[in-house]
Amino acid sequence: MPDNADIVISDREQLLYTLSEASEIEHNLMCCYLYAAWSLRTEADDDIDADSREEVRRWQRSIFEVAVDEMAHLALAANLMNAVGGTAHFQRPNFPIAPGYHPAGLQVHLAPFNRSTLQHFIYLERPAGSAEPDGEGFDIAADYRRGLFGLRLMPSAQDFPTVGHLYNALDAALSELSERIGEHALFCGDPALQVGPDIANLPGLIAVTDLASARQALRTIVEQGEGSPADSTHSHFQRFIHIRQAHEAMLARKPDFVAAYPAANNPVMRRPPDPTGKVWIQFATPQVVLDLGNSVYNLLLRFLASGFTSDARESKRLYINASIDLMFALGPLARELARLKANDTDRCNAGLSFATLRNYALARKDETVMTVLIERLGQLRTRHLDLPASPRIDAALKVIDDVHARLVPQVMKNLSSPNPDPLPATPVPSTQAVHVNSSLESPEVVPGKDLTLIFDGKRCIHARFCVTGAPQTFLANVVGPWLHPDQTSTDRLIEVAHACPSGAVAYQRHDGKPDETAPPVNLMTVREAGPYAFHAALSIPGQQTGFRATLCRCGASKNKPFCDGSHHDAGFTASGEPDTVSLDPLPMRDGNLQVDPLRNGPLHVTGNLEICSGTGRVVQRVTEAKLCRCGHSRNKPFCDGTHRTASFVADGS
Numbered sequence: 001m002p003d004n005a006d007i008v009i010s011d012r013e014q015l016l017y018t019l020s021e022a023s024e025i026e027h028n029l030m031c032c033y034l035y036a037a038w039s040l041r042t043e044a045d046d047d048i049d050a051d052s053r054e055e056v057r058r059w060q061r062s063i064f065e066v067a068v069d070e071m072a073h074l075a076l077a078a079n080l081m082n083a084v085g086g087t088a089h090f091q092r093p094n095f096p097i098a099p100g101y102h103p104a105g106l107q108v109h110l111a112p113f114n115r116s117t118l119q120h121f122i123y124l125e126r127p128a129g130s131a132e133p134d135g136e137g138f139d140i141a142a143d144y145r146r147g148l149f150g151l152r153l154m155p156s157a158q159d160f161p162t163v164g165h166l167y168n169a170l171d172a173a174l175s176e177l178s179e180r181i182g183e184h185a186l187f188c189g190d191p192a193l194q195v196g197p198d199i200a201n202l203p204g205l206i207a208v209t210d211l212a213s214a215r216q217a218l219r220t221i222v223e224q225g226e227g228s229p230a231d232s233t234h235s236h237f238q239r240f241i242h243i244r245q246a247h248e249a250m251l252a253r254k255p256d257f258v259a260a261y262p263a264a265n266n267p268v269m270r271r272p273p274d275p276t277g278k279v280w281i282q283f284a285t286p287q288v289v290l291d292l293g294n295s296v297y298n299l300l301l302r303f304l305a306s307g308f309t310s311d312a313r314e315s316k317r318l319y320i321n322a323s324i325d326l327m328f329a330l331g332p333l334a335r336e337l338a339r340l341k342a343n344d345t346d347r348c349n350a351g352l353s354f355a356t357l358r359n360y361a362l363a364r365k366d367e368t369v370m371t372v373l374i375e376r377l378g379q380l381r382t383r384h385l386d387l388p389a390s391p392r393i394d395a396a397l398k399v400i401d402d403v404h405a406r407l408v409p410q411v412m413k414n415l416s417s418p419n420p421d422p423l424p425a426t427p428v429p430s431t432q433a434v435h436v437n438s439s440l441e442s443p444e445v446v447p448g449k450d451l452t453l454i455f456d457g458k459r460c461i462h463a464r465f466c467v468t469g470a471p472q473t474f475l476a477n478v479v480g481p482w483l484h485p486d487q488t489s490t491d492r493l494i495e496v497a498h499a500c501p502s503g504a505v506a507y508q509r510h511d512g513k514p515d516e517t518a519p520p521v522n523l524m525t526v527r528e529a530g531p532y533a534f535h536a537a538l539s540i541p542g543q544q545t546g547f548r549a550t551l552c553r554c555g556a557s558k559n560k561p562f563c564d565g566s567h568h569d570a571g572f573t574a575s576g577e578p579d580t581v582s583l584d585p586l587p588m589r590d591g592n593l594q595v596d597p598l599r600n601g602p603l604h605v606t607g608n609l610e611i612c613s614g615t616g617r618v619v620q621r622v623t624e625a626k627l628c629r630c631g632h633s634r635n636k637p638f639c640d641g642t643h644r645t646a647s648f649v650a651d652g653s
Contacts, residue, residue: 007158007166008148009173012186016086017155018170021102023077023089025163026221028097028108029124030070031354036121037063038334039112039260039351045391055250056259059113059243064645066236069224072202072641075195076217078308082193083208084186088308090301090360095353096266096277100144103159107138109277110351112263112338118244125225125236128162164222171218178211187211192311199307200320201601201626203641263338263351269294279350282343286350288386289340289393293333294355296400299376300326305360306369315366317653321599322373322403328600328647329399332392340388377404443506448485451493452508455483460504461531461550461563469496501525501533502563503548516547521589522609526619526637528576530554531563532627536593536609541653551595551603555631555643560650561597574636576614586610586621599652602639603627611637 009015041048042057078088093101096109106124111117120135146157160166178186187210194207204220206213225236250257264279269290272278281290300323307319334352342350362369380400387393443456453473466474472487473496485493490511497505498516509515522536531550538545540561550563554572557564586608593607604626611619619637626639630648633640 007160007169007173009169009177012084012177012181013153014155015084015170015173015177016081017157018166018173019077019081019084019086020089021157022166022170023074023081024092025102025106025108025166026070026074026077027090027092028095030067030074031095032108032110033063033067033070033121034331034334035110035263035351035354036113036117036260037067038331039263039338041258041260043335052250052254052257055246059246059259061642061645062239062243063113065642066225066239068641068644069203069236072205073221073225075200075202075205076208076221079194079206079208080214080217082308083189083214085188087361088193088305090305091358092356094268094356100146101157103146103161104144105134105161106163107134109138109266110354111137111265112351113260115247118240118247122237122240122244124163125240126162127235127237128164130237163225167218167222171215174211174214174218183211187214190311192313193308195308195316195320197626198604199313199316200324201598201604201639201641261338262348264342264346264348267337267342267351267353269353269355279342279346279348281350281353282345283341283350284386285388286337286340286342289333289337289388290350290353292380292387292396293330293337293352295380296326296330296333296396297352297354298357298360299373299380300324300330301357301360302362302373302376306362306373309361309364310366310369312366315370318407319369319373322377322407324644325399325403325406325600327644328649329396329403331647332396332399336388336390336392336396374404374408377407444483446481446483446485450490450509450511451485452510453483453485453493454506454508456504456506458559458564459502459549459562461502461565463501465499465501466496466505469499498548501527501535501548502550503546506546518547518590522591522593522607523612524605524609525612525616526553526576526578526614528614529573530567530576532603532637534593534595536607537591538593538595540595540597549595551629553627553629553631553637555629555646555648555650561595561603561629561652570631572631574631577617578613578619578637580618581620583618584621586623597629597650597652598626600649601626601629601643601652603629 007018009018037060040056040060042053042060046053048056081088102108111120116135116137118135119133120138122132123134123138126132146159148156148158160169174186191207191209194209195205196207197205204224206217208214208217247259250259264281266278267281267290268278269281271280281287303319303323303326307316307323310316310319330352337350337352340350342348362372377400381404443454446453467476470488470493473484473493475482475484490509494507497507507515518537519535523534525533527533532553534549534551535547537547538549540549551561552563552566553574554567554570556566556570556572558566588608589610591608593605593609596604598604605622606624608623609625610621611625613619627637628639628643629650630643630646632642632646632648634642
């Protein structure tokens with residue numbers, strides 16, 4: 001990264017001040033992108049034809065992906081602040097941001113999706129040297145400059161032409177300060193406060209504990225988004241360029257096409273002292289939705305902030321997971337607001353204002369924090385009689401209920417203090433996948449002369465190795481007993497069992513010879529348009545796994561994490577021949593393989609593993625990997641974070 005001597009960061013105080021502004025910029029941009037995405041007409045009850053709706057959904061997914069990156073950047077900035085002796089910063093001013101708070105060229109306010117807003121996003125994400133103009137209506141309100149102006153002790157905001165320029169300056173400052181005061185002295189923060197990929201599954205997130213990891217965090221921010229080269233295919237700049245091209249093509253075909261609802265520019269909850277550039281939400285219905293929406297937003301920020309101040313790993317995981325889960329309640333409320341008229345004066349609808357609290361930090365003691373947060377979560381579960389009848393409102397309230405139902409038992413288990421007025425979790429009815437001869441909850445166990453045959457119908461994916469390899473033992477499509485172990489030789493039955501990729505067929509020998517043992521090489525095969533097939537000494541929390549299992553990667557299984565064949569009905573398509581990533585050998589190739597399904601996220605695999613294509617070609621040898629199980633990753637079989645924008649929901653840790 002190039003040096004940026006025009007931004008002066010000569011001490012820790014100025015470094016923390018500048019990191020605080022970087023945090024606020026990431027936070028502000030994330031809100032702006034989400035606001036525009038939530039205004040798009042993408043739902044079945046929107047007045048838009050199916051083909052156009054699908055096109056608009058692609059734009060929305062792309063904007064969501066950028067917003068998820070901004071969440072990761074905010075988390076990296078929080079880690080950086082914790083690493084150098086500060087605290088994670090989640091405060092930000094209310095929209096619209098007053099002139100002078102950021103550089104004159106960085107105008108930030110909430111606006112629905114349209115040509116001008118999209119051009120504004122392109123301008124915000126432009127790389128150095130770009131001639132892209134700002135969007136119409138986002139012009140600089142006043143000509144002002146920021147700088148130290150003689151200040152030597154008091155930190156101050158300074159100007160920078162692009163956000164990438166700011167991060168380059170931070171990189172140079174970290175290197176210079178590390179050399180001048182010592183790396184150990186600079187990175188004096190408590191490593192236990194760091195939030196890494198083991199806590200939050202965000203693209204590029206790492207713990208920051210030294211200069212190398214700090215510079216890697218800054219590179220991730222620059223390369224993913226602001227400051228990446230103009231020709232970087234997956235940069236935010238290029239993603240918005242692609243949306244602009246598609247939007248212009250749509251308008252060329254349909255000149256009257258409107259992609260979004262007329263959500264307000266800078267909606268506000270209360271009557272503003274200065275109404276310029278703001279829309280006051282006056283009608284009762286959007287008021288109550290906005291009240292709930294902003295309450296959810298601020299609660300998720302409290303959970304997030306607590307995740308960066310707790311030094312207890314399990315508590316951090318609880319806080320961060322709750323924060324991410326509540327995003328799935330915020331989205332439906334924001335989409336509802338974009339569809340509700342704001343007042344009888346402005347010709348626009350309402351919108352989520354992202355109104356902020358003055359402070360998000362709570363006491364450091366986890367018992368105290370959870371008491372406060374669960375009390376507030378319980379308040380949000382209260383049914384508001386004046387909320388409109390809407391599937392979006394219902395979806396948001398269900399998420400709030402689900403978060404409460406999941407969190408209370410976990411807190412009561414992990415924390416010593418009693419929970420304030422805990423409400424019992426609402427029981428969720430289980431759904432059992434239907435299989436031929438496999439309707440029982442427990443595996444079928446049939447003793448034979450030399451071995452006992454075990455069949456677990458819930459694991460079966462109908463690979464048919466059993467009915468074709470030992471048809472006298474496995475009688476397909478019959479009424480009554482269908483497993484007859486003595487009708488096939490023991491050696492042949494064992495071959496059939498070992499060929500079963502799902503582990504549905506297992507056995508116990510009676511002849512003194514050993515039962516199935518772990519393979520010498522741990523393997524995972526990516527099946528064409530189907531599941532992951534594991535062959536290893538598997539450990540899946542809460543499951544009796546054995547040495548073979550097929551785990552869902554389409555996201556549709558009703559028996560997650562196991563495959564139940566739903567990929568067929570879901571029309572799932574995914575190659576079984578992903579590109580080779582590397583052929584680097586492992587020092588050990590066997591051993592226990594831990595598979596942890598992450599809640600609403602990927603499969604987290606730890607242990608020695610060879611990932612192979614369906615034809616057996618090595619894709620990569622790893623000791624840790626996160627594997628997509630929502631079906632939407634663009635980097636299959638590996639997770640790329642798309643589960644967040646795909647609204648993937650699944651149990652896990």
